[in-house]
Amino acid sequence: MTDTFIIDIADLQKNYDGVEAVRGLNLQVPAGSICGFLGRNGAGKTTTIKILLGMARATSGQAHVFGLRTDLQESSVDIRRRTGFVSDDKDLYGYFTVDEMIRFTAAFFPRWRPDLEQRYRRSFGLPADRRIKALSRGTRTKLALLLALCRGAELLILDEPTSGLDPAMTEEVLQALVSHVAGEELTVFFSSHQIPEVDQIADRVAIIHAGRLVLSGALDDLRENFRRIQLVFDGDAPVALFRSPGVERMDRKGRELTVLSSAGAEGVVAEARALNPISVEVAPVTLKEIFLETVSKED
Amino acid sequence: MLLRPNPSSGVPIYLQLMEQVKHGIETGALRPGEQLPGIRPLAEELVINPNTVAKAYRELEHEGVIELRHGAGAFVSRNARAKGATDKLRAAQTIITTAVEQLRKRGVTDEEIRRLFEAVLSGLNRTGGNGD
Numbered sequence: 247m248t249d250t251f252i253i254d255i256a257d258l259q260k261n262y263d264g265v266e267a268v269r270g271l272n273l274q275v276p277a278g279s280i281c282g283f284l285g286r287n288g289a290g291k292t293t294t295i296k297i298l299l300g301m302a303r304a305t306s307g308q309a310h311v312f313g314l315r316t317d318l319q320e321s322s323v324d325i326r327r328r329t330g331f332v333s334d335d336k337d338l339y340g341y342f343t344v345d346e347m348i349r350f351t352a353a354f355f356p357r358w359r360p361d362l363e364q365r366y367r368r369s370f371g372l373p374a375d376r377r378i379k380a381l382s383r384g385t386r387t388k389l390a391l392l393l394a395l396c397r398g399a400e401l402l403i404l405d406e407p408t409s410g411l412d413p414a415m416t417e418e419v420l421q422a423l424v425s426h427v428a429g430e431e432l433t434v435f436f437s438s439h440q441i442p443e444v445d446q447i448a449d450r451v452a453i454i455h456a457g458r459l460v461l462s463g464a465l466d467d468l469r470e471n472f473r474r475i476q477l478v479f480d481g482d483a484p485v486a487l488f489r490s491p492g493v494e495r496m497d498r499k500g501r502e503l504t505v506l507s508s509a510g511a512e513g514v515v516a517e518a519r520a521l522n523p524i525s526v527e528v529a530p531v532t533l534k535e536i537f538l539e540t541v542s543k544e545d
Numbered sequence: 546m547l548l549r550p551n552p553s554s555g556v557p558i559y560l561q562l563m564e565q566v567k568h569g570i571e572t573g574a575l576r577p578g579e580q581l582p583g584i585r586p587l588a589e590e591l592v593i594n595p596n597t598v599a600k601a602y603r604e605l606e607h608e609g610v611i612e613l614r615h616g617a618g619a620f621v622s623r624n625a626r627a628k629g630a631t632d633k634l635r636a637a638q639t640i641i642t643t644a645v646e647q648l649r650k651r652g653v654t655d656e657e658i659r660r661l662f663e664a665v666l667s668g669l670n671r672t673g674g675n676g677d
Contacts, residue, residue, distance in 0.1 A: 280594050421592050428585040428595040445552040449594045466557035466597070473667075476660075511667040528663040530555035 330394030
């Protein structure tokens with residue numbers, strides 16, 4: 247049941263001092279995928295990640311990683327042993343040198359991969375003797391990523407891995423991730439505010455809004471199914487009701503009627519013909535537009 | 546590089562890759578028997594998900610456009626395009642090129658043309674039209 251998904255979250259709820267940070271979240275991440283975790287600030291992303299890693303306790307509901315319960319001490323240790331985590335603040339020991347930090351971390355992980363360590367030290371250009379507190383934000387991110395990638399993890403959880411990086415460094419980090427996934431049995435779950443990077447490397451996406459999942463699925467399915475249909479009429483656009491499934495939103499403005507569909511355009515276009523529009527246009531909807539639509543809904 | 550998908554266009558990346566491979570074959574940029582980049586090198590080069598490349602290759606193989614040889618990689622099929630199909634497509638391309646040129650002359654933008662094409666295609670699919 248739970249072991250078909252690397253991450254399996256059911257009816258998860260988390261209150262902090264009466265504030266509901268997560269309100270009945272359901273989310274599954276299949277093995278081998280790169281899943282982008284999108285949501286506005288305060289949507290519950292970091293809280294969810296903390297619960298997965300046993301750093302916070304759910305108020306109710308269940309979260310499993312590798313089929314193991316996240317709320318039991320023993321299984322949580324096992325989860326963390328098999329998971330690489332890069333937090334938003336990349337907190338590392340500032341007085342360590344890069345070399346010391348790598349040695350220190352490697353000692354905790356029996357499955358540490360010296361081959362990957364050498365590869366990423368080189369490709370990331372990490373200065374072995376520099377103290378961590380003297381590193382730029384980008385270099386620190388790359389070090390944190392190296393530490394996560396080399397432990398032989400089966401799951402990578404990354405909390406905004408590219409925040410604060412310039413475009414060239416972002417591309418380097420994404421490339422390392424893509425290349426790593428191609429070579430290892432690995433699932434990646436990463437939160438991000440950068441929709442272009444989710445578009446680029448994710449094959450699945452989960453959008454969370456106000457503590458609930460509002461959309462999830464294979465990114466290509468979403469791209470294939472979401473359509474914006476724009477109808478223009480001779481006079482004022484009629485107040486129309488579409489029976490086709492998947493109508494997410496309708497906007498009437500003067501002579502225009504715009505329909506957002508999550509189930510292709512055909513049904514809406516066929517129904518629209520009866521309304522005698524003077525023009526019918528269909529356009530694909532980008533992930534950015536899908537995101538903005540789903541997180542601006544009333545809840 | 547022949548393959549260059551645009552991840553933010555709203556069109557599935559695997560479909561873009563499939564179209565670009567087919568286009569490459571039709572223009573002769575890819576020849577029958579020619580080897581395509583491996584899944585991993587291509588994913589690394591384009592910085593896209595390897596699963597996406599794998600999906601594009603699987604679908605292309607399913608359509609008989611390429612062959613996946615175990616351990617050896619992906620190759621353009623020897624009979625990727627039967628001659629009739631090539632001729633039909635070439636004729637179609639001429640019609641579309643003419644239409645697009647005329648529309649551009651009338652000041653219709655490429656984006657508008659694209660949307661009109663999509664609208665017409667969606668409408669015809671639904672009514673089972675015969676494309677005249």
